[in-house]
Amino acid sequence: MEQIRLSNASFEGDNNVYLFDGAETVLVDTGDWMPGTREHLLSALGEHDIGFADIDRVLLTHWHGDHIGLAGDIQAAGGATVHAHEADAPLVAGDTAAWDRLREIHERRFEHWRMPESGRETLRTLFEHSPSREDAPDVTPFEDGDSFDVNGQQLRAVHAPGHAAGLCVYEMGDEALTGDALLPQYTPNVGGADVRVERPLSRYLETLETLADRSYDRAWPGHRGVIEAPTNRAEEITTHHRERAWRVLDALRRLGPADIWTVSADLFGDLEGIHILHGPGEAHAHLQHLRQAGDVCRDDDEYRLADGVDTRLDSHAETGEWPLA
Numbered sequence: 001m002e003q004i005r006l007s008n009a010s011f012e013g014d015n016n017v018y019l020f021d022g023a024e025t026v027l028v029d030t031g032d033w034m035p036g037t038r039e040h041l042l043s044a045l046g047e048h049d050i051g052f053a054d055i056d057r058v059l060l061t062h063w064h065g066d067h068i069g070l071a072g073d074i075q076a077a078g079g080a081t082v083h084a085h086e087a088d089a090p091l092v093a094g095d096t097a098a099w100d101r102l103r104e105i106h107e108r109r110f111e112h113w114r115m116p117e118s119g120r121e122t123l124r125t126l127f128e129h130s131p132s133r134e135d136a137p138d139v140t141p142f143e144d145g146d147s148f149d150v151n152g153q154q155l156r157a158v159h160a161p162g163h164a165a166g167l168c169v170y171e172m173g174d175e176a177l178t179g180d181a182l183l184p185q186y187t188p189n190v191g192g193a194d195v196r197v198e199r200p201l202s203r204y205l206e207t208l209e210t211l212a213d214r215s216y217d218r219a220w221p222g223h224r225g226v227i228e229a230p231t232n233r234a235e236e237i238t239t240h241h242r243e244r245a246w247r248v249l250d251a252l253r254r255l256g257p258a259d260i261w262t263v264s265a266d267l268f269g270d271l272e273g274i275h276i277l278h279g280p281g282e283a284h285a286h287l288q289h290l291r292q293a294g295d296v297c298r299d300d301d302e303y304r305l306a307d308g309v310d311t312r313l314d315s316h317a318e319t320g321e322w323p324l325a
Contacts, residue, residue, distance in 0.1 A: 003220060004044045006031040015066055016222055017041060018177055021048055022151035026057045028170060028177050029222060033069030041070060053078030058137075059148060059155065061179025061222055062164035063088035064193070072135040083148070085159065086141040087196075088166030094136030103127070105195045106277075112301055113260040113280040123277050144168070160211070162204025163188040165196045174217040176230070181207055182219050184227045187237050191288075192281020199292070201241065201285040205324060208234045241286075242321035248286045249295065249305065249313055249322060257304040260284050293325055 004017040015037075018028040031037045045051065052074045060068050060083065071082050071092065082092070090098035106127075110120050144159035148170075156171040160181040170177040180188045190200040197203060211219075212234040219230035227233050244267070251266040252258060264271075264280040271279045287303050290296040296303050316322055 001220075002048075003226070004041065006037050006040050006044075014224060016220065016224075017044075018220060019045070019048070019050075020150045020153070021050065024056045024151055025050060025054050026059065026148075026150050027055055027074070028059045028155075029061055029067045029179070030058060030070035030074060032066040038070060038073065051077070055080045057148075057150075058082045059170060060084040060088070060092060061170070061177070061181075062167040062194075063091040064164060064180070067179070067222060068092050072137045075137040076135075081140055082137040083140050083142055085157065085166030085168045086143055087161070088164060089139045089141035092136065093139040094134070102196065109195050109281070109284070113264075113284060114301055115261055115276070115280060119271075119276045122273070126274060158210070158214075160207040161197060162190050162200055162207045164194040167207075169211070171214070171216075176211075176214070176216045176219050178211070178219045178227070178230070179222040182211055182227060182230060182233055182237070183221050184224050184233065186223075187240050189278040189282055191283070191285030192278040195281065199288065200281075201289040201324075202292070205238065205241065208238050212238075238324075239321065242324055244282070245286055245290060245322035245324055246313070246316060246320050248283065248290065249309060252296065252303060252305050253310055253313060257299065257302040259301050260287060260303070263287065263303070289324065290322075295322075 002019045004019055006015045006017060015031045016029065017031055020026040031041055042051070055074050055078060058071050058074055058080050060071065063084065074080050075082055084092045091102065106123070142157055144157060146157050148155045153172060158169040158171050160167050160169045163180045167179055167181055169179065169181050190204045212231045216230045219227040219233070221227055247267060248263060251263050255262060255266065260280050260283050264283040267283060268279040287296055291298055291303070295306055295309050297306050
């Protein structure tokens with residue numbers, strides 16, 4: 001396996017594509033759809049005397065454009081089969097109904113979050129400039145636990161939702177390709193990155209527990225460099241969310257009843273580009289989780305502390321962490 005690092009200035013840093021070469025040529029993820037990325041990937045593959053037409057299969061970790069952007073081009077060049085988890089396959093395949101539903105959920109979220117119209121227009125413009133649905137590949141869906149034989153090596157799909165509904169880790173012995181389920185520097189966004197996910201923070205915490213329990217020797221993420229201690233990294237991200245939960249509750253204590261956009265601004269300040277979606281999405285994921293735990297109450301589109309939480313916050317002030325069930 002070879003890690004190919006591609007440029008990406010918009011999201012979590014350089015995208016990774018993983019090449020398995022042998023009797024069969026397989027890629028895990030493809031990078032984004034930008035012309036520079038396409039040329040970079042072609043050049044890297046060319047060092048192995050491989051072109052797009054030589055690729056037999058593409059395994060995708062999830063539906064986001066910076067991971068699937070070139071899947072259609074690769075399939076068109078040589079007929080490669082493209083595989084994605086069944087929850088993400090319709091979006092990857094450009095299914096009109098799936099994309100219409102996603103846009104409808106976005107608009108409902110914008111309203112509930114009380115996002116300003118300027119932010120909504122920025123995001124609508126970004127969505128319009130996503131990869132053309134006309135260039136989308138045909139997709140073969142798979143389920144959690146399905147395995148792929150890649151030149152004699154088994155890659156087993158482990159469903160890892162939270163950041164995306166169909167995000168999957170590809171397990172290969174004591175190592176794993178983790179996509180955006182586990183990143184070495186940033187914490188994967190939950191709540192905004194895929195608004196289809198119900199209970200996104202709860203689902204992601206379950207994913208982190210699964211990854212920690214697997215005790216992989218090494219993880220190969222969707223962005224940046226290899227993770228040498230995946231269990232530790234999963235635990236670090238879990239701690240990060242306990243800290244963020246404390247900050248969300250503290251914001252409500254200081255601000256009083258507040259809508260999601262106001263809480264997001266308190267956490268992240270002014271946001272630009274795709275982060276206009278990610279910031280309130282993350283705030284929403286935490287508020288939803290805390291409400292289900294009984295720590296927060298919701299009145300229409302505003303949230304407030306439940307009785308007694310103010311006092312309990314002081315008892316957790318030293319660590320700045322809030323327990324998450």
